[in-house]
Amino acid sequence: MKNPTYNIGSVLKRVRFERGLTLEETSNLTGVSKAMLGQIERGESNPTISVLWKISTGLRISFSELLGSESTDYEAVSIDDIEPVYESDGKMVLYDVFPFNPMLGFEYFYIKLLPGAEHVSTPHQSSVEEYIVVTEGTLKLTVDEQTFELTAPSALRFKPNKNHTYSNPYDTEVIFQNIIKY
Known part of the structure; x- marks a missing residue:
């Protein structure tokens, strides 16, 4: 299984680039500091659930999308x-x-x-x-x-x-x- 910190950083960076947002604009939308956002994108920080909710709410993406979770048609889960x-x-x-x-x-x-x-x-x-x-x-x-x-x-x-x-x-x-x- 992939490292969740890496998944979060890569999803955040992808969404930010797709929307043409700077770190500062993303910070304004989410209420998370530019420094923290940069650390998350580089996989240098393991964000708390509260920080993840701020990011997902500010960017209007689901919490699970931010985690980089994937879905299939049929799935048994342990x-x-x-x-x-x-x-x-x-x-x-x-x-x-x-x-x-x-x-x-x-x-x-x-x-x-x-x-x-x-x-x-x-x-x-x-x-x-x-x-x-x-x-x-x-x-x-x-x-x-x-x-x-x-x-x-x-x-x-x-x-x-x-x-x-x-x-x-x-x-x-x-x-x-x-x-x-x-």
Whole structure:
């Protein structure tokens, strides 16, 4: 499997060049510094999920496209074979199981939150919806100022156009599925 840092850098550079954007213009669109964007393009930086969301939102591309994920007509997936993205000091582990497919309009993530994990996600485009299905443990999800405690098995649909925080303040691991519909 390809190095995800290299994939992210090459996709960012390709999109930027296709659109004729300078690093400064890309920085203005995404809110990510020119220096950080340059480091990402050169594969010298392993960006956090928050930085990846800023880039994908600012450039209006899917998160999975930024990861350089490819899709086929038929695919059996083992979570263990997917290169995870780590966030929240390694306490949030994200697997991009089914990358964005423009024909279907969604992407699917398998996410583990270890005890003590907390991840703040910046707002997505207003037309996006998220579907959360908790399959193990209890997920604490705060959307804007409303907090939900989702104990497995449970689910929640919401518009992620406001800050939202995924956390696990408990002593056991949380596993949830996250479907993002564009």
